[in-house]
Amino acid sequence: MTTWKKWTSALLAAGVIMGGSTAWMDQAVQAAAVTSKVTAPAQVTLKAGGKTLTQKGLLQGGSTWVSLTAVKDVAGGTLNYDAKTKTYTVAVANNTMTVSMADGQPNVFINGFYPKFEAKLIQGRLYIPFSAMRDYMGVQGSWDAKTKTLTLSKVKQNSVKVTSVTEKATVKNAEVDIRYPQVSGLASKEAEAAINKVLKDEVDTSFAAFKKQTAEFGEATANRPYAFETSYVVTYNENGVLGLITQHYEDYAGAHGMTYRAGHTFALDTGKELTLDNVLQNSKSMRETISKKVGEQLKANSGYLSGYKGLNKDQDFYVTPAGVVVFFQLYEYTAYAEGFPEMTFAYKEILPKGTVPFSNVTSDK
Template identity: 65%
Template sequence: MGGGTGLSVMLRGLKEKPLDITAIVTVADDGGSSGILRNELQMPPPGDIRNVLTALADVEPLLSDMLNYRFNTGAGLAGHSLGNLILAAMTDISGDFVTAVRELSRVFAVRGEVLPAAGQAVILHAEMEDGSIVTGESKIPEAGLRIKRVFLEPDHVEPLPEAVEAIRQADAILIGPGSLYTSILPNLLVPKLAEAVVEADAVKMFICNVMTQPGETDNYTVSDHLKAVHEHVGHQIFDYVIVNNERKKGFILYIKEGEKIIELLSIIGAHQALFKFEDVRIMRDMRNSVNRIVNCETANLNKTIGAAVRQIDNIRLLQKEVGLESLPEKLREVAEVRLAHPDINLKEVGELLKGTVSKSGVNHRLRKIDELAEKVRTERYGEIQVKPDIAYLSIGVNSTADTAASAQKANAAKIQKVSNLLKSTWKISADDIQTSQFYVQPNYTYSDKDGQKIKGYTAHHTLTVTYRQMDKIGELLDAASEAGANNIENVRFTVEKPESFEAQVIEKAVANADVKAGAIAKAVKRQLGAVLSVSQGDANVPVFYASESLMSKAADTNGGTAIETGQVKGSWDGKAKTLTLSKVKQNSVAVKAATVKVSIKNAEVDIQYPQVSGLANDKAEAAINKVLKDEVDAFVADFKKQTKEFGDAAANRPYAFESTYVVTYNENGVLGLITQRYEDYAGAHGMTTRSGHTFALDSGKELSLNDVIQNNKTVRETLYEYTAYAEGFPEFPFTYKELLPKGTEPFSGLTANK
């Protein structure tokens, strides 16, 4: 129980624990944006509720920042936070503030429940020690007088029943931290809330502020805080008080930011304290760096061992299938050395090759061997396009009445009518009709005068119907709607006997493999062997949810409801004996390789880079191709500069510049590409670099992590830890800089502007 600031800080920690949290928040705020909305729209103040919702919300930081964003300019907007405006809008849409809070809690995936202390706004008054009365939560701290007591208007405000029940059922009740008189006590001045706290069997804890608050608790001790609470409630209620006992005696000025602390220590000549403070910061940075290094070393060791085993397996496969003698000279040489010395590292492998090859050069050659081995293995995916032959329809009926019995009786008659229609008119077997959901629940209404009241009941009954005539689904939904169905939730399509498609899927997969493997065998002058193994994967089942427009159309007897099954992708799981279907919209874009080949005195250049075609939006296509071409131009300019700088240093061994690409994703209007470049400077230098691009095909815009990934913070941290060790390519590639903390560069720790 508390206000918007102290309570939200505590909740950010509590929500990470396995707890069932209910936050009860004051509705006495009358300052700033909350005060304006409260007065203009006659609604409870949203600010404190918004802070608590944000604290408990399971959303990415960008959305939290957006909810807390406060407009600085604009007539009528200046001073308002976006979250307050959203709460005000939802209050208007839903009809009352409490429902608005519930709906936004669901939208923001709040961990727990957030409840206002009352369903109406209250006015907070304070009687000062000189007998004067100050009105308004925002005015009380500005009075400059010691507070004697605070009280509410109206004095007998009704709390939400859910709040009272939550207190009664609680295992622990935490009150504070927060402003004593303007955040904590207003909740306890709601009579029934205070009574529930006093009578509850829960452990009751008071979390005291770490500092006094100017204008409200000047010179207060912890016992003064407790005394104020007990005097207003009329009971001593706390079992425990949580207090910060690390403060020394005397006045303390609280400075938050680290840089300001350093500046202050320097100004006052506290050099020893400054050095100690800097030591702590350095130690923390060092500890974090050591942890990162240890993690990197462990990951690198595991990766090195795994890579060596994979390389040897691939070399042996090539030896068996095509013979090492058929490989290019450089690849054959490194393969023979690796087989002869499986335990040495890449640097040692390079020292055993002719002319001594750099570690990077060895790695590049082994990558080429890996690629050849994968081509020889030739794993191909086969899929077929099939029309669904069975559908599962969710058809429901809702009825509202003054009593639960009346609602249930009315609903039973409606659902029986729908069921009879399905059986008699549409000849659907009783085995294909089953009840999948049934409930009766109260409907609540809220008002400033009466608080929460039950206003009738709603009964709900849903039938899941199995139907096999795909071309009649729209007519069936229309008929069900006319018979009284008013809650058509979704239509799910599938195939009744997926095993009948197993042979087709496998046959196509093997055919695809034969084509590719045959080409490879021909290229290396070998005969194609038998298929070694066949495995199947799966995909997702499409569910088509009925929108409001579909439901209204279904209810319109003059129009039919068109339900399109569409084409779906089928994938057979031989082990589970199931065929899974998914609806996939393939892009109509082609990605073809453009080449740049240059051979000059001291360098060989072989570049393959992607160019797209077939987009309806010419500007988007041009924008994408420009990004990809600019990248190549920069690479060409770089190798020209390098070869000019090094001159004829590598007369016996030309510098090598190579570039290839991989398409990682090409569906649903998004194209993902990875470009991989290799540079070898005659053994002196050498490196492989990858860069990723993810494009929106409708606009040509290069997407960022924020555009594609929902849970951005968690994904960003995970990718930052593991991307460096990833063997494969992610579907959606991004520049590595996007994974780093804002303002930093990889490895150097320098700020971006340096």
């Protein structure tokens, strides 16, 4: 991995943490959280498919941690290790997670995207928080506090394949890394084509703007090149809906680069991209409630600048198994160091009691 990528990833990770973003933990497993300081991790029994796994989970740092081997065994994916690059790769549920140990400490990427969680090397074994399994690996869990047992199972996901497409492009004295998602396997080829067009057009538009900007700034130098990178992560794949985050990074050899992020929520039966109002079942009162709560959280942020007057007409958001995440761009309302401010609203908070998420926008259950 190039130096500028590692620097940017570390800064964005710090920004997300400073901005108060919190990785979600399944409610059934919240009881497994350690709320007081511990000197050593406590063991957790892991079960799946009616059997006890040979691997053990751990309680440490306020989270339940699960080894990469257990992730692969439960989710049914693949786990590989590249001794040359000191990188572990887990491919599960339309996401490919890489954990690099090249610098001696775990650095995590999913499809080139820097997620809001970290891996840990505990007692010589690599672990990720259980919340990351649910958010990105398609695994859910239930917690038995009495026996300290976490029972894991695969989530029923949509029959859609998301493939990472790499595009070759060059700009003189610029580091370019373009990858973007494309879907296949949908019953409707029209819906499939519509989704793929949105995702491809987004990358093409961003790269065209980058090339135009480099032409205006003039050529970069070999020892301080410009940079352009795109990445994505699948955040939801249930109930006939596919959710993704896409982002692109630009660096013009200035004080720091800039990252731009987009959330996409698609109904797989029609290919329609859903708005926040669609997800909220066009409830004006719920939009107003969320708008008010978002404002309160933004203004309580130490890095808040000014200007918030309510949710944008085309508000940025993405969906996860936990709920809807409203977010804002760098500098939109907060200082750069705060990263992307995010506010999560659980489905049970924003939908009528007993309502299945997205039941109003898709016929594919």
